[in-house]
Amino acid sequence: MSDTAAGLLQVGFLVVCLAAVYRPLGGYMARVYTSESDLRVERGAYRLFGVDSKADQTWAVYGRSLIAFSAVSLILLYILQRVQSHLPLSLGLPDVPSGLAFNTAASFVANTNWQSYSPEATMGHLVQFAGLAVQNFLSAAVGITVAIALIRGFARSKTDRLGNFWVDLTRTVLRVLLPIAVIGTLALVALGVVQNFAGGHEVTSVVGQTQTIPGGPVASQEVIKELGTNGGGFYNANSAHPFENPNGLSNLFEIFLLLVIPVCLTRTFGVMVKDKRQGYAILGVMGTLWAAFTFSATFFEVRGNSLEGKETRFGQWASALFASSTTGTSTGAVNAAHDSFTPLGGGTALFHMMLGEVSPGGTGTGLYGMLVLAVLTVFIAGLMVGRTPEYLRKKITAREMKLVSLYILATPTVVLVGASLAMGLASARASIFNTGGPHGFSEVLYAFTSAGNNNGSAFGGLSANTPFYNTALGIVMLLGRFVPMVFALALAGSLAKQQPVPVTQGTLPTHKALFVTMLVGVVLIVTGLTYFPALTLGPLAEGL
Incomplete structure (x- = not known):
């Protein structure tokens, strides 16, 4: 059996197993x-x-x-x-x-x-x-x-x-x-x-x-x-x-x-809001993003044609599948050295974390992160048609959007500030194995992205057991974890106080393909606009 056939069989079997346990x-x-x-x-x-x-x-x-x-x-x-x-x-x-x-x-x-x-x-x-x-x-x-x-x-x-x-x-x-x-x-x-x-x-x-x-x-x-x-x-x-x-x-x-x-929680969401279609829609967004990043990681690693840093027991396909799944779920476990991936393969894993761990995300964090982005999506859609945005029969007012905005800005702020401080301090730069070129910057950016998004995986070229990194990464992990949680809970409290509004012909259906497509676009665009300048200095520069 060819590597491609074996790899596709693994992905297909995984999807079948997840589908089998999704409803129960x-x-x-x-x-x-x-x-x-x-x-x-x-x-x-x-x-x-x-x-x-x-x-x-x-x-x-x-x-x-x-x-x-x-x-x-x-x-x-x-x-x-x-x-x-x-x-x-x-x-x-x-x-x-x-x-x-x-x-x-x-x-x-x-x-x-x-x-x-x-x-x-x-x-x-x-x-x-x-x-x-x-x-x-x-x-x-x-x-x-x-x-x-x-x-x-x-x-x-x-x-x-x-x-x-x-x-x-x-x-x-x-x-x-x-x-x-x-x-x-x-x-x-x-x-x-x-x-x-x-x-x-x-x-x-x-x-x-x-x-x-x-x-x-x-x-x-x-x-x-x-x-x-x-x-x-x-x-x-x-x-x-x-x-x-x-x-x-x-x-x-x-x-x-x-x-x-993370996958089955979307079903829990649909059941608890008494509209299972909403759960399917969120799952569709998560699945689309996960599939896209899995394909990208596999494509770059197979084209790289190198097993350096990978277990021969697993090979390129299983290594890429593990990498895309672990960086998409805030898990951080690895069965291969991400630092040994091709520049664009490693960049794919890095960008996947930068989405905010929503594809499908960590236990709980993926769902509430995606729901916050769903609120942003209906707000943007409401601006397009000139009516008050609604999601699950709740109006999205100025208060909710302030909380959404703070949630979205919290993690990128701690990640980019932390990486900037590390690159600005000579003592922190001395911990980079490859002190010159874009790969050294990628190692630092990966570390703070991993910490701020509560992932935990790392590029191997950074010696992080130093006073600066132990302290800085510890603070970034705590802020990246608990500050967004506070905003998510505040959003929940604001929504719970509202009186549900009736569904009308002008209400945006949030369970159909149009909304799924819009939400995928919002996830990618918001993330891309936030992190793209940093990515150009690291993995994109190295890969090109």
Whole structure:
């Protein structure tokens, strides 16, 4: 079988698997967030923490709860790393340095999983599974709660209540993420992924040198790394490591895991707003963008005709498919070195992140990011025809557009300001392996784009474990994560207060091909106008 035929078969099988679970999983998640009853274990947790599960919150209280929970998570994860040497299962590793501990805590709490260190040589087993893996569940759940709150903003009327953050968080972890993670862990173990608490194993490399490779609870961390669109690997080589990703079937299963919740949340959206066509329309936009970037990445890599930086177990097609899926979902996991992609292949991955991770985006972040862009699209359409824009029977007024504008500007601002500071400081430029030419700039731009969009993948030529990058990237990750969330929740609160307006002949149908096409155009044009000058200095200059 030719590489092209095998590659197309992989893509086709992946799409079929996602289609098979779309309706049941999407419908199940809608029932999770609309159910009036609590599980026994949930009631116990609510009593323990003093939560009234029947008390809905305003957007401001919902947002404060989210920020407070994330801040406590950040502090606890930082402390856990700083006392690692005194913990069991530390494997004799020392405490994580303060700057790196802050960067890592910010990274995992922000669902970024940027790793400027070698995990197997830095983190013991306890920090890996009790710190990093736990945050993989919690940070993913936080993203989903914001998406659910925004959906309620569209679905509800004449109220200032969006639900209860603590209830949404608990249900997401216990009813959505944990059950799938358990099944996925068993599947990965069956496919050959390591799962134990073993220490180091001495192996001999192909050049005759000995190397110590630790075992560990890899499969359980691998599954939530992909399922929660986190991306932080147990090993430095991430999903290119055979202990994390041993064969082509496990590779395809991991791609399925990182896409499944963002894709199925569009069904959840359609069910909760009582118009499934709206979910199909959002899915159509996400699918169109994902397919376009997958084709582009594959085209440039196949034409490059090089396997440098790629696992021969996977080849060019599977590497490009993984790269387009991971950069489109804010996952950041890699099965190949993105720095070794062709200039335009690497530029495709970079630009895909710059879309704001909406194709289909991270767990929750992709959906609420696309819904914000949908609001912008109906506003532009309203200007064209000279009538007040509406989306899902809610008027888009000046207040909503201010919030949308702030949301859209937040991430590019932190990304471009951060990259500018790095290029302006001699100490930061010294960390670039290739200090001259556009590729060096691409490495820095990729790092801040990855951090600001909560992706976590990186070009390998940047030595980021320095005081400047640990601090700057940590701040960018936190701002890029939580500032847009606040604006999304404020938008949800504003929409929930409105009285629905009746649909008339002048109302723009937001479930048809015309709207899908307009929304695709808005995503590409808004992103292109924001980042194009920076792209011309990096990957475009290098590729041309």
